[in-house]
Amino acid sequence: MATQHSRSAARFMMAPAVMLLLAWMLVPLIMTLYFSFKKYLPLRGGDLGWVGFDNYVRFVSSSSFWPSVTTTLIIVGGVLAITLILGTLLALLLDQPIWGQGVVRILVIAPFFVMPTVSALVWKNMFMDPNYGLLSYLWEFFGAEPLQWMSHASLTSIITIVSWQWLPFATLILLTAIQSLDHEQLEASEMDGATALKRFWYIVLPHLSRAITVVLLIQTIFLLSIFAEIFVTTAGAFGSKTLTYLIFQRVLESQNVGLGSAGGVYAIILANIVAIFLMRIVGKNLDK
Amino acid sequence: MGRIVLEKVTKKFEHVEVIQPLDLTIEEGEFVVFVGPSGCGKSTLLRLIAGLEDVSSGDIYIDDQNATDLPPAQRRLAMVFQSYALYPHMSVRKNIAFPLKMAKLDQAEIDRRVAAAAEVLSLTDYLDRRPGQLSGGQRQRVAIGRAIVREPSAFLFDEPLSNLDAALRVGMRLEISELHARLKTTMIYVTHDQVEAMTMADKIVVLQGGVIEQVGSPLELYRNPRNRFVAGFIGSPKMNFIEGPEAAKYDAHCIGIRPEHIGVSETKGEWKGSISVSEHLGSDTFFHVHDTGLAETITVRAGGEVAFKHGDTVYLSPRPEMIHKFDAEGLRL
Numbered sequence: 215m216a217t218q219h220s221r222s223a224a225r226f227m228m229a230p231a232v233m234l235l236l237a238w239m240l241v242p243l244i245m246t247l248y249f250s251f252k253k254y255l256p257l258r259g260g261d262l263g264w265v266g267f268d269n270y271v272r273f274v275s276s277s278s279f280w281p282s283v284t285t286t287l288i289i290v291g292g293v294l295a296i297t298l299i300l301g302t303l304l305a306l307l308l309d310q311p312i313w314g315q316g317v318v319r320i321l322v323i324a325p326f327f328v329m330p331t332v333s334a335l336v337w338k339n340m341f342m343d344p345n346y347g348l349l350s351y352l353w354e355f356f357g358a359e360p361l362q363w364m365s366h367a368s369l370t371s372i373i374t375i376v377s378w379q380w381l382p383f384a385t386l387i388l389l390t391a392i393q394s395l396d397h398e399q400l401e402a403s404e405m406d407g408a409t410a411l412k413r414f415w416y417i418v419l420p421h422l423s424r425a426i427t428v429v430l431l432i433q434t435i436f437l438l439s440i441f442a443e444i445f446v447t448t449a450g451a452f453g454s455k456t457l458t459y460l461i462f463q464r465v466l467e468s469q470n471v472g473l474g475s476a477g478g479v480y481a482i483i484l485a486n487i488v489a490i491f492l493m494r495i496v497g498k499n500l501d502k
Numbered sequence: 503m504g505r506i507v508l509e510k511v512t513k514k515f516e517h518v519e520v521i522q523p524l525d526l527t528i529e530e531g532e533f534v535v536f537v538g539p540s541g542c543g544k545s546t547l548l549r550l551i552a553g554l555e556d557v558s559s560g561d562i563y564i565d566d567q568n569a570t571d572l573p574p575a576q577r578r579l580a581m582v583f584q585s586y587a588l589y590p591h592m593s594v595r596k597n598i599a600f601p602l603k604m605a606k607l608d609q610a611e612i613d614r615r616v617a618a619a620a621e622v623l624s625l626t627d628y629l630d631r632r633p634g635q636l637s638g639g640q641r642q643r644v645a646i647g648r649a650i651v652r653e654p655s656a657f658l659f660d661e662p663l664s665n666l667d668a669a670l671r672v673g674m675r676l677e678i679s680e681l682h683a684r685l686k687t688t689m690i691y692v693t694h695d696q697v698e699a700m701t702m703a704d705k706i707v708v709l710q711g712g713v714i715e716q717v718g719s720p721l722e723l724y725r726n727p728r729n730r731f732v733a734g735f736i737g738s739p740k741m742n743f744i745e746g747p748e749a750a751k752y753d754a755h756c757i758g759i760r761p762e763h764i765g766v767s768e769t770k771g772e773w774k775g776s777i778s779v780s781e782h783l784g785s786d787t788f789f790h791v792h793d794t795g796l797a798e799t800i801t802v803r804a805g806g807e808v809a810f811k812h813g814d815t816v817y818l819s820p821r822p823e824m825i826h827k828f829d830a831e832g833l834r835l
Contacts, residue, residue, distance in 0.1 A: 401554050402587035406601035406648070407575035416600070420591040 243482075250475035257469045269476035278460055285369065286456040290437045292373040293380060297433065298426060300377075301384030306418075308385070309392045319389075326382040330442040337375045338364065338447045368452035375443050380436075384429045391425035392418065431492040438485055457481055504565065504655040504688030505530045506551060511560035513546055513712075520546050521712045523560065528656075528690065528705075533682050536692045537699040537735070538709035544692045545660055547709070551690065552658050553577050565655060575604075580649035581658040584665065586641045588633040588648075594620075595629040598647045605652070619647040622681075639670045646681070656688035663698065675701060696736055700724070708732050730832035733758050739788055739801045741826070748796055754827035754835055761788065761803040763824035766810070771817025775800065777810055791818060 250269055253262040273279060308319060325333065341349050342363035350360030363371045395418065403413050439458050448454040450463060461481060465474030506528040513521040520543045528534050536544040549555040551562060553574035561570045569577050580601075588597050598619055602612045620626045623643040633641055642662060649657055659678070663671045679702050682689050693699055699706050700720045708715040708723065708731070716728040720736075727733035733741050741758045749757045765771065766789065775794035780787060789802045789810065802818060810816060827835040 396585060396587065398583045398585050398587035399589060401574075402581065402583055402648075403589070403600070403604075404554070405552060405574045405579070405581050406652075407604040408600075412604060417589060420589075423591075 246475045246478045246482075248475075249471050250479050252472045254471040255469055256471060265472065269472045270479070273464070273473055273476045273480065278455060281453065282455050282457045282460040285454060286438065286458070288369055289373055289376065289440070289456060290434060292369070293376045293437055294430060294433055296373065296377040297380045297384040298429060300381055301388050301429070302419075302422065302426075304381070304385045305388035305392050306414075308389050322385055323382045325378055326380075326386075328379070330379060330440070331446055333379055334375050334443040334446045337371070337378070342371055364448050365452050368448045368454040372443055372447060372454055375447070376437065376440055379443075380433055383433070387425050387429050388422060391422050395421045427492075427495055431489075431495075434488055434492060435485065438481075438488065457484070505563075506656060506688065506690070507563040508551070509561045509563070511547075511550060511562060512558045513543075513550055513555060514558040519558075519712060521550070524712075524714055526707065526714065526717070528688060531686045531688055533679075533689045533691065533702060533704045534707060535699040535703035535705070536690065536707045536709060537694065537696055538715075539735075540694055542709040543712040544694075544709050546712075548581075548658050548660055548690060548692045552579055552581050554581075578652075578655045579658055580652050580654035580656075581660065582642075582645045582649050582662045584661045586633075586645040586662075586665075588641055588644055590633050593630050593632055594625060594636070594644050594647075597633065597644055598625075598629075598651055601648060601652045615651045616647075619651045622650070622684075623647050638666050639674060642666065642674055643677075646678075650681075650685070654687070656690060659689065659691040661692055661694070663693070664695075678702065697738060700736065706736075708735060726834075727826065728834055730756065730758065730828045730834075733826055733828075733834070739803070742798065742800050743828075744796055744798055744800075746797060749827075752825060752827050755830040756828040756832075758826040758828065759820045759824060761801040763821045764800070764802045765819045765821065766802055766804045766808070767817045767819065768815075769817065771819035773800070773818045775816060775818065777812055777814050777816060780811060782806075789816070791816060794818065 251264055251266065253265045253268070254260065255262065304322065308315075308322065312318065328336075339347070341347050342361075344350050344360045344362050347360075347363075349363070353360045361367060399417055399421075400413060403417050408416060440456070441458050441462065444450060444454055444456060444459050445462075450459045455463070457477070458481065461474050461477040464470050464477055468474075508524060508526040510523045510525060511521060512519060512523050524547070536547060538544050546555060550557050553569070553572060557570060561568055563569060564577055564579070589600065592600065595616055598616045599612050602615060607615075616629070617626075620629055623646060625640065625643055625647060628636060628640060628644075633644065636644065645662070662678075663674050666674060675698060678689075678691075682702075691698075691702060703720055705717060706720055706723055707717050710731055716723060716732045718726075723732060723736045727736060730743065734743065737760055739761050741760050742764075743756055743758050745756045749755060773791075773794040773796065775791040777789050778792050778799065779790040781789075783806070785806045787804045787806060787808050787810075789804060791800045791802055794800055800818060802816075804810075829835055
């Protein structure tokens with residue numbers, strides 16, 4: 215009886231928080247859905263009535279839609295590949311006993327604490343600027359023409375910046391996973407004649423698979439919605455327009471709230487497809 | 503194949519010498535058990551032989567070849583770990599096949615050897631399961647399977663039974679002994695359990711504090727312990743040690759007498775005392791006797807059907823020819 219009692223009391227006390235969270239999620243969602251069926255141009259006549267699925271058709275048939283999807287996938291895929299591969303290598307490195315381990319680990323985590331806008335600006339102005347960026351000096355040192363990063367390698371630049379931000383996260387999760395590996399398994403495989411490379415491939419990597427899926431899932435969800443890094447570097451120019459950025463442009467630059475909302479609904483659907491897909495992989499992996 | 507010689511082997515961690523200069527010869531086909539209390543260096547010694555630790559000085563010879571600087575994989579030794587160290591993401595079949603795959607044997611040969619090992623260890627029905635789906639005893643057998651497929655020149659066991667329950671432990675003990683009888687390969691077995699050492703070994707190496715206290719067959723160690731530590735460690739229940747005037751009667755600093763070498767009588771004997779605890783095991787009864795005028799409580803073994811109980815007065819008489827005498831340093835006189 216006591217348990218029953220405390221359970222209903224708990225429900226009662228949690229209710230305000232749950233309501234707030236629900237409202238927080240539902241209100242924007244419903245408003246997006248509402249506007250997506252309207253022709254709504256704030257500076258050109260305001261609410262011009264219902265238009266059915268017109269916005270949805272126009273959003274998809276726009277010439278910028280498919281390129282933006284491709285860009286999104288390239289950025290997400292690129293960042294995932296870089297953070298997972300470098301993250302695994304860094305984690306292996308940090309797992310070795312080294313002098314000043316604690317300091318090194320904190321330094322490795324540091325980029326994660328820098329705000330996306332700040333880190334993108336730092337990269338843009340201090341490293342990638344064609345005139346006074348550090349990288350341009352490096353290029354000149356080797357006698358090469360400094361690269362116009364933002365215009366000629368816009369996607370590479372953005373992928374580099376975002377990878378730099380997310381590498382600590384991947385490294386940290388993979389490092390804890392490596393540390394939980396039973397040492398005797400490594401010794402057993404060593405006695406079984408496995409070389410260092412084979413030990414990594416047959417013992418360490420399978421052990422990391424779960425952590426890798428977790429990193430994959432969490433990063434994908436956050437990477438699909440990156441915005442600040444694009445806004446402060448290329449502002450969507452030079453083929454760096456992602457789906458998120460396209461929606462932003464439709465709503466704020468074209469002042470077409472209806473069209474942007476329809477794009478938002480597409481983004482929600484895309485994110486959910488990815489999430490369900492990844493959840494199933496994770497679920498399968500967590501079963502073992 | 504399978505003769506292992508250690509010459510003046512030492513091991514230091516930081517500045518602590520965990521293995522002091524040590525010589526040991528393990529003959530081909532022998533079942534050698536390293537036994538000692540925890541922290542005595544027995545596992546370290548095994549890991550030195552395996553190559554998982556590097557010796558600080560000295561040499562290790564395997565089959566007359568200096569193996570001191572050889573990596574573990576090239577020593578042709580197989581090890582069974584305390585935690586079994588099975589690869590959790592591989593099926594039993596792949597676990598057992600792993601060393602063969604690393605040795606790049608062709609698939610037909612791998613299949614043949616895995617099937618043979620599974621047959622010997624009655625694992626055939628479990629080959630496609632994962633280690634997580636097996637019981638402790640089955641996992642143990644998989645670990646042994648992974649060791650035997652390589653046809654090593656010696657097996658190393660690091661406390662392999664300590665994670666099993668008592669009944670299973672006795673069963674596995676027999677299985678390992680049978681395996682040794684069939685394969686006739688050298689086996690080195692580390693344990694802290696003197697019963698395992700006594701029942702399985704051809705040769706027992708008793709270690710304490712990184713030093714070999716005594717090497718010998720189980721009965722040799724039981725009959726002629728070289729010092730007080732070995733005398734107390736081998737045999738269950740422990741040998742009774744008596745110091746003081748009673749020991750002086752035998753011109754010794756200390757005398758030792760095993761519980762099974764003391765006669766119990768209701769009427770007469772050398773020491774009179776009363777029973778504080780009696781443990782009835784059915785086949786045997788152990789009495790703990792105090793108030794004998796000696797400083798120590800004496801443990802006595804009697805037959806299974808003895809009717810003494812708590813508080814009874816008994817007379818004890820040690821068999822004089824079974825008394826072990828030790829000097830002040832603990833060495834046997």
